[in-house]
Amino acid sequence: DAGITQSPRHKVTETGTPVTLRCHQTENHRYMYWYRQDPGHGLRLIHYSYGVKDTDKGEVSDGYSVSRSKTEDFLLTLESATSSQTSVYFCAISEDLAGSPLHFGNGTRLTVT
């Protein structure tokens, strides 16, 4: 798992509540990513970070925000969870942007009721 820890691994929450997912890496990689995985859609990029306090939007960023205050930690926040955000969320890291493979964590399964 390339030194990537996601927490929590499972979470059930109610619609309208805030949720924060955490990704912690021990590899000192510059780039960190949040993806969601849904049947029929594969893996889709939510947000990514290219350094401390440097983040950018991905393909499906609406309803999500991120923060990276330390190299090793990348947080994903759902300010007000909706049922459409029920998904499996994966964190990934890479050394560089171009030509550097992503390594994934083991995911967080989020259910919004």
Place this chain on the structure above:
Amino acid sequence: GQQLNQSPQSMFIQEGEDVSMNCTSSSIFNTWLWYKQEPGEGPVLLIALYKAGELTSNGRLTAQFGITRKDSFLNISASIPSDVGIYFCAGQSSNAGNMLTFGGGTRLMVKP
């Protein structure tokens, strides 16, 4: 945006058989990656391809970067039960800000 068409969507084969799956796109990619995902885990990198025409092996797995840069295939020889999982291709292109585009996955099931 860019799309990767991965086929087949699923395969149910007998142990010992060879497996072939592929990804195609209308866009050109600079890098092709193949991942395997098992239940409850994240995708794990199997093979990375960086050059058009490149053929790379990893044990029983062989992958090729298509000469047109618009496709890639993965072969698994002499399948075994632990090959079960979902296999994803991913392409990286400067046209997409070097972000990865993922195929929809091929679910492989192996009958002992």
